[in-house]
Amino acid sequence: MAPSVTIKTVAQAVGVSPSTVSNAYNKPGQLSTALRERILATATELGYAGPDAAARTLRSGKAGSIGVLFTDKLSYAFSDPYAVGFLAGLAEIAEQFSTSLLLMPISDADTEGSTTAVRQAAIDAATIFCVAEGHPALDTIKARGIPFVSTDRQDDPDSQWVAIDEFAAAAAMGRHLARLGHRDLIVLVDNNEPAGSTAVELDLAEVTCTDCGLRIKGLLSELGEGRMRIMSGGHNAVASGRAAAELALDSQDRPTAIVGLSDVLALGALEAMQTRGLTAGRDLTVVGFDDIPAAATAGLTTIRQPIRDKGRAIGRLLLDPDATERQILLPTELVVRSTSGPAPRN
Numbered sequence: 001m002a003p004s005v006t007i008k009t010v011a012q013a014v015g016v017s018p019s020t021v022s023n024a025y026n027k028p029g030q031l032s033t034a035l036r037e038r039i040l041a042t043a044t045e046l047g048y049a050g051p052d053a054a055a056r057t058l059r060s061g062k063a064g065s066i067g068v069l070f071t072d073k074l075s076y077a078f079s080d081p082y083a084v085g086f087l088a089g090l091a092e093i094a095e096q097f098s099t100s101l102l103l104m105p106i107s108d109a110d111t112e113g114s115t116t117a118v119r120q121a122a123i124d125a126a127t128i129f130c131v132a133e134g135h136p137a138l139d140t141i142k143a144r145g146i147p148f149v150s151t152d153r154q155d156d157p158d159s160q161w162v163a164i165d166e167f168a169a170a171a172a173m174g175r176h177l178a179r180l181g182h183r184d185l186i187v188l189v190d191n192n193e194p195a196g197s198t199a200v201e202l203d204l205a206e207v208t209c210t211d212c213g214l215r216i217k218g219l220l221s222e223l224g225e226g227r228m229r230i231m232s233g234g235h236n237a238v239a240s241g242r243a244a245a246e247l248a249l250d251s252q253d254r255p256t257a258i259v260g261l262s263d264v265l266a267l268g269a270l271e272a273m274q275t276r277g278l279t280a281g282r283d284l285t286v287v288g289f290d291d292i293p294a295a296a297t298a299g300l301t302t303i304r305q306p307i308r309d310k311g312r313a314i315g316r317l318l319l320d321p322d323a324t325e326r327q328i329l330l331p332t333e334l335v336v337r338s339t340s341g342p343a344p345r346n
Helices: 007-014 018-026 033-046 053-060 081-096 111-120 136-144 166-179 210-223 238-249 263-275 293-298 307-319
Strands: 065-070 100-105 125-128 148-150 161-164 184-189 200-202 227-232 257-260 285-287 302-304 327-330 333-335
Touching (some): 007 018, 007 033, 065 081, 065 136, 081 100, 081 263, 081 307, 125 136, 125 307, 148 307, 166 210, 166 285, 184 210, 184 238, 210 227, 238 263, 257 263, 263 293, 307 327
Parallel strands (some): 065 100, 065 125, 125 148, 161 327, 184 257
Antiparallel strands (some): 200 227, 302 333
């Protein structure tokens, strides 16, 4: 576009006011079809691409977008089944309010860069999706006065969140395993390493994910005198679950049950069992958490949470002026399938 061509240039060429030209782009319903087409055709001839988005944001004070903050690589938002379901629900509501989503991967390693990105982001609101409590980027969101809704349950009565009772949901799984006689568990968690990394055993204090910590504590509350070990093979991916499960299955001290703190990790454990000729539910129990679509196909016993509804609910809290609730606790359900069975007798 030539620097000299402005909205006023187009207005003069068509014989209308600059605001009418603006409406042709931003409020087309206020103009007749013929007039709008004439304005757009003239603008094209003159090389005018339309009102500057940044300038419009400054004038209106609205960016028309919601930031989605999460601590993982950008590809996670498109590949992880839980993230895909959550974002689909959020996008469904955003569409109703003509609002876009800005995906914002937040690094644990480069907190300064993440904080700068949040400080400069053109967003009207944000959802905090799987970001550890205390991350500096969260302080920046608060300092900017940007309204946000978290997927983690908060104690602050003024906070906004849409969450599940992680502890109670995991306790329900723990009771199921206890009734089946399981007293020796391996719990699979994710970490910040690449998928399928060398598996490691962790202490509970090394688990930084808030939700994971609550799920582990929920399981422990029903384990009684049993034993629990925590293992990880990388970030939340099938390959990570497989790597961690291989470490457990190839040890001389094999557990009677493997608990994936996500279905994705549990599916990796099922793969590791299959390559060793083991049958889930008979030789060893494997359970997960979330109830993603692939869980039903695999016959995986899991905890069902309303993933898409969580995204929808957050979208309404952020965008719907008629939304009155600030804190929403969603239900969960134990779904028993074929991968859980009685603990093998020694």
